[in-house]
Amino acid sequence: MDNITAGIVADLGFEPEMDRLRDYLGDWIARSNSELRPLLEWQFDAGSKYFRPLTVFGCHRARVGGEITDQTIRSAAVLEMMHNMTLVIDDILDQSDERRGKPTMHAEFGMLPALMASGFIVADGFTMSAEDPHDIRLFADLVKRLGVAECAQWRLRRQPLGVADWEEIAGEDTGSMFETCACLGTRDEALRRFGRLLGMLYHGCDDVGDVKGLESLGGGGEEDLRDGILTLPAALAIEKESICDLFCKDDPSDEELALISREMRDRLPDAEAHLDQIASDAAWEARTNSDNPEVLLTLIQHTRELSRR
Template sequence: MAQLRERIARWIDGCSEELREALKWQFLTGSKYFRPLTIFSCYRAVHDGPIPERIMQSALVIELFHNVSLIIDDIVDRSPTRRGRATMHIQFGELSALMTSGYIVAEGYLQLKDDLAGIALFSELLKRLGVAECMQWRLRRQPLGVEDWRKIAGEDTGSMFEVCACLGDRSGRLRTFGGLLGLLYHGCDDVGDVKGLAALGGGGEEDLRDGILTLPAALAIRDPGVANIFCSPQEGELAELGRYFVAKLPEAESYLDKIAEEARNEARAFASNPLPLLALIEQTRQLSRY
């Protein structure tokens, strides 16, 4: 992880002066590097020996692409802050944020060089993230259920972690594990937002305002009365809707425990050394318990 941080800092220092301050603002504070950690852990789960250059390069590029998704999410969600700081489009302007995200994608593909398998996986990721964002927005304020939430989350965060697992193991054996880990992360993020947590950097107020199908929302709107408010909230009803979501937190936590167990079973079945993956699951599961 220390090597990865150094590589990101060196890359930023070599970038165009026009965008350097924006890149420093985005990359050099606050990241948990959880996606690179997933790549490293999936490598350790099926391979012996030190982390090779190709895996380190993949970890760098996943952090680049993850930040592209954050920049775009913040613009779409009209989020003024992330992790207690101004978002890039607030600090530097929307044009700068959009152009910087394109710059980062171009750099990611240059970093991959001749890693054709990695290029294919990152291309899959960008396509799926685009589909997920459009799907989530199209399906907002609709009385959908937990299986619908699972589908949306699986294409959003799930696709990111699926690709991390494939980049780490380079065999596809851990793809399903990665998808389950991403689903767990997404659900913990949803629960954390409802609890008012800042640790994950998400946007509970924005999700409530925009009618996004979070896990607590999917559970709460099984009640027809709550579903009516969710689909067509009147002035002053968002706070009431939030209270319904809070009431479903214990059930959401129980559902997340089931996803975590699915992921543990997958890790034990397909990893020669499941311990790094089991540690990832536990670390992810704790994110909604702060």
């Protein structure tokens, strides 16, 4: 397990549940078609962060209480599968040859196998959930929202947008994934807004971490800057008109990219302050809508620390 989540798992006492999750995914891979099994083994390795399944478990404990059921383990496993589908697609879109120091699936096995594997992952996820209409509805909605969010984010590249626009993008990209985590864990809508805010917080901490040069949580700082993606630091940096003009250019030079990057670093204190507000809003949701908010407050605290390492 990635050390990003190991401390949270220990704090919350979810080691047995994480073992069950890994066993579930391992059994699925072992039973999968031999043509794609090496790709799945490559993608679902021991370095996964499992932050999203952890959120499923945390929301279950905060709202429902009691044992983490086999049903919830399955839901968390399928959610992790959907997440990995997005990683495969993102790596292809970003032309990334590595993720966390390891070759990406398309770099190791080729573009066509990677694309086919991403579809295989989603199809098997729906098959696993076939007898659970609640989960099927959530996963179908998630996949559609993620597709719309990715297209919108790409369409809105190099545009003179602001922090409110970033919030909308982050809320539909990472936020929709964490909303789904919350609803899977509680099997109702009570913590949906908490999940959205936690996802936005995670997304923003990733943005800030990329600018600081920290180990990426899932994005790609250099690729985002090159492609004109609206990250939180970029949204703040382009409040300066001269930087906005450079950001909106179709093909900025290396020198111009360096100027944008410098302004983004200068605006990091403002980005951190904005993340503090999102964390505060998430904490309010946790206290208001759960009987055991401490587990959710721990998730918020650990998420918030991701950009401060």
